[in-house]
Amino acid sequence: MINLSTAKVAVIGSGLIGRAWAIVFARAGVEVNIFDQNNEALSECLFLIKALLEDKLKYGLLQEEVSQILARIHPVQTLEEACQGVSLVQENIKETVEAKLALFSDLDRLCSSTTILASSTSWLPTSLFTEKLRGRARCLVAHPTNPPYLIPLVEVSPAPWTSTETIERAMEFYAAIKQEPVLVKKEIHGFLLNRVQGAVLNEMLNLYEEGYASSADLDKVMKYGLGLRWSFMGPFETIDLNAPAGVTDYAARYGQTYADVSKTQKDNPWSATVIKKIEDERRQILDSEQISERSRWRDNRLMALKKHQDEQPK
Ligand SMILES: NC(=O)c1ccc[n+]([C@@H]2O[C@H](COP(=O)([O-])OP(=O)(O)OC[C@H]3O[C@@H](n4cnc5c(N)ncnc54)[C@H](O)[C@@H]3O)[C@@H](O)[C@H]2O)c1
CATH class of the missing domain: 1.10.1040.10 (N-(1-d-carboxylethyl)-l-norvaline Dehydrogenase; domain 2)
Structure with missing residues (x-):
């Protein structure tokens, strides 16, 4: 069973989807390291997340104060720092195979061997950017629907080499943070x-x-x-x-x-x-x-x- 109050994740890319994931994780009680290679994007992300949370508060969709949720989101300056001690990385960078290949290679090197590496990609199958990685068995796609803090569907799409244990842990984790994971049983372009x-x-x-x-x-x-x-x-x-x-x-x-x-x-x-x-x-x-x-x-x-x-x- 996952203990959300001691769980920690990394969100890589603080654009539209990265910010939204940070809300999903933090409102479930999970600590979040958030990193973006663009300093400006990283420095404005807490401000933008705060505005989204205040809207949610108005509709009675938050169980806590905005400040309590925000306090769990930690912008960090390097990818190394983001990966420290996390059980899952949620990647949300630009949608090209080259960019995902380079980042997943870094993540595989920097994260502990038990960390799940999940991509938010909208279209790219996991096998396109993880095949050569030593830790490819802990990689998968977890495709959210925009914005994931309001629409709970997450499409979990593993590669043929993703381990059953990784798939089960990912499904359990997304369900525990109150999303609705569905399993894409075979790789397919564009998922479901x-x-x-x-x-x-x-x-x-x-x-x-x-x-x-x-x-x-x-x-x-x-x-x-x-x-x-x-x-x-x-x-x-x-x-x-x-x-x-x-x-x-x-x-x-x-x-x-x-x-x-x-x-x-x-x-x-x-x-x-x-x-x-x-x-x-x-x-x-x-x-x-x-x-x-x-x-x-x-x-x-x-x-x-x-x-x-x-x-x-x-
Ligand atoms: N926008 C949507 O509706 C939607 C829905 C589901 C999934 N997605 C997927 O989510 C991912 C992100 O999309 P988005 O709409 O948030 O894009 P975005 O352009 O809003 O954000 C991308 C962010 O990633 C940062 N970035 C780029 N390369 C990086 C790297 N190597 N390391 C760290 N940061 C990096 C950029 O600076 C930018 O801030 C894409 O794969 C996209 O397909 C998007």
Whole structure:
């Protein structure tokens, strides 16, 4: 059993995702060393984290004072210092194989042999940047969903050489800090969430390009339709409840239609022309200068939803 009050982790990279992970770990009672190679990013991270925590406090999502949580987050000046005595490293640097290869090689050298080395990468399988490492058995991907302090899903995706013990410890640790880990049983580009998101976006782009609806109306299909159900149950549970006798009954009624529709869906709708049209429609609705303000609105909506979800019986 993991004792969170004596656990210590390192967060490498203090950008958007690194700061968010620091909140997740610290609010669970874990001490956090945070390091960034960019001094400016490192020096402003506590200030930015404090603002996020104050928002969460407003929505009643914190069990402690902001200052108590902040006191567990320690910006450090070197990677060596960050790795001292930690049981897990959460890497959040830029999304290139070269950068991850170089950092994981340093982490493998600097960390104790029992430290789990986890990457937040959105797309890169663990085996692309850990194959040559002596300690490759303790490496895996733990892909969060942005922002992880509000959206709990963590996709744990090991390489073929990651040890079972590492996988079990990682799953146990993310669950203990109140995230929802899921295990990706075989390596696949984009893991689970981004592949599902990609399938939805592909079809939305296709429908838009073929002129079936405006981008705003297609967004409504999700926010006033599918998204309402999907915010508390998955598509498999949805279809199990959408026919009187469950999944098999649903498939008997609608399966062939879905199969026929899938034959009319195109492979690659990401053309520059269609993106430009959607950009123009979006900029009519939201000026580019308002994007960060609107992102804050999104996070506040997520906080209200999270509070609602936390209050519901499981
Ligand atoms: N942004 C998202 O929605 C999202 C969601 C899930 C996962 N991720 C993944 O998280 C990772 C970080 O993404 P982000 O959006 O936080 O990026 P970001 O650009 O906001 O932050 C990256 C930070 O890493 C620092 N950095 C770069 N190289 C470094 C190194 N060698 N050592 C220490 N610090 C270094 C940079 O200075 C920067 O502050 C990426 O792998 C990304 O794919 C992003």
